[in-house]
Amino acid sequence: MITETHSSASPTRLKSGDLRSDFDLSASELRMLLELAGEVKRQPDKWRSALRGRIASLLFEKPSLRTRMTFEVAAKQLGGDAILTVGPVGGREPVKDVARNLERWTDIIVARTFEQETVDELARAAEIPVVNALSDRYHPCQALADMLTLKEIWGGWQGHTLAFVGDGNNVAHSLMLDCSRLGVNFVCVTPQGYEPKPEIVEQAREFAMAAGAAVEVTNDAEAGLARAEAVYTDVWASMGLEHEAAERARLFAPYQVNSGLMELAQPGALFMHCLPAHREEEVTDEVMESRTSVIFQQAENRLHAQKALMLMLIDGPAR
Ligand code: CP
Numbered sequence: 001m002i003t004e005t006h007s008s009a010s011p012t013r014l015k016s017g018d019l020r021s022d023f024d025l026s027a028s029e030l031r032m033l034l035e036l037a038g039e040v041k042r043q044p045d046k047w048r049s050a051l052r053g054r055i056a057s058l059l060f061e062k063p064s065l066r067t068r069m070t071f072e073v074a075a076k077q078l079g080g081d082a083i084l085t086v087g088p089v090g091g092r093e094p095v096k097d098v099a100r101n102l103e104r105w106t107d108i109i110v111a112r113t114f115e116q117e118t119v120d121e122l123a124r125a126a127e128i129p130v131v132n133a134l135s136d137r138y139h140p141c142q143a144l145a146d147m148l149t150l151k152e153i154w155g156g157w158q159g160h161t162l163a164f165v166g167d168g169n170n171v172a173h174s175l176m177l178d179c180s181r182l183g184v185n186f187v188c189v190t191p192q193g194y195e196p197k198p199e200i201v202e203q204a205r206e207f208a209m210a211a212g213a214a215v216e217v218t219n220d221a222e223a224g225l226a227r228a229e230a231v232y233t234d235v236w237a238s239m240g241l242e243h244e245a246a247e248r249a250r251l252f253a254p255y256q257v258n259s260g261l262m263e264l265a266q267p268g269a270l271f272m273h274c275l276p277a278h279r280e281e282e283v284t285d286e287v288m289e290s291r292t293s294v295i296f297q298q299a300e301n302r303l304h305a306q307k308a309l310m311l312m313l314i315d316g317p318a319r
């Protein structure tokens with residue numbers, strides 16, 4: 001809905017106006033957002049009508065439990081609402097026309113798409129904010145929740161080390177971009193040929209240099225995990241790549257996160273996963289259920305981080 005803005009007592013707006021990818025947040029905006037997410041978690045009642053009357057359009061081309069539920073719950077708990085549409089974005093009409101319809105009725109578009117280009121096109125066409133709820137390239141909302149989780153456990157980020165083990169995918173890209181800006185050393189351990197995109201690694205290295213951290217990519221699990229205080233994994237075949245599952249299962253098997261692999265990391269290292277997990281494939285049941293597994297804290301924090309995100313993208317209650 002394009003209405004007059006109401007910004008008194010509202011949190012600072014994000015300069016880009018969208019979250020197409022992690023790049024839409026500056027390092028200081030990222031810290032501000034995570035600070036706000038912590039506040040929102042501690043004092044949810046304070047924000048009960050912050051987005052009264054505001055409606056989120058949820059466009060999902062792929063399945064979801066966490067992202068869909070947490071955006072719906074977040075919108076409702078902030079005084080607004082959300083409407084879900086499942087299916088291809090732009091199947092019946094051009095993506096830009098979808099965007100220009102939705103902006104007439106609703107206040108934010110949250111899109112889970114196969115291609116990053118669809119998110120970018122929505123953002124180019126819509127005057128309302130557009131959020132990437134996972135594309136083939138990035139999963140910025142997941143990384144926000146993960147950074148909040150690490151802050152809660154570590155008390156801060158600077159100088160800590162996280163190792164991502166598995167496919168250099170959307171989740172790995174977003175984690176790398178957020179860790180590097182917050183001073184967390186990031187190690188990506190992948191089978192050969194499944195490394196993260198070199199141009200994203202290069203960007204993350206620049207961020208890391210500015211934050212006094214490092215980004216490393218390796219195929220050697222033993223070397224890669226040696227300093228890890230958190231071990232993160234994700235499915236071997238992401239949504240849309242199911243046809244590669246059998247081949248990947250063979251190539252990724254040595255990288256399964258099991259108790260032996262966890263022993264390569266620092267004692268007491270956290271186990272993290274964005275979920276959904278394929279138990280006994282990328283991670284064993286034992287590690288999922290272990291004392292240092294923080295997977296459901298990550299899932300809970302999706303809600304708080306996305307509330308903060310919406311508060312920083314939408315201009316307060318509807319008028
Ligand atoms: N982690 C995550 O995005 O989960 P969903 O696919 O269930 O949304």
Ligand code: NVA
Nearest residue numbers: 169234238239274275
């Ligand atoms: N990499 C996974 C993440 C799911 C939340 C996928 O894209 O399917």
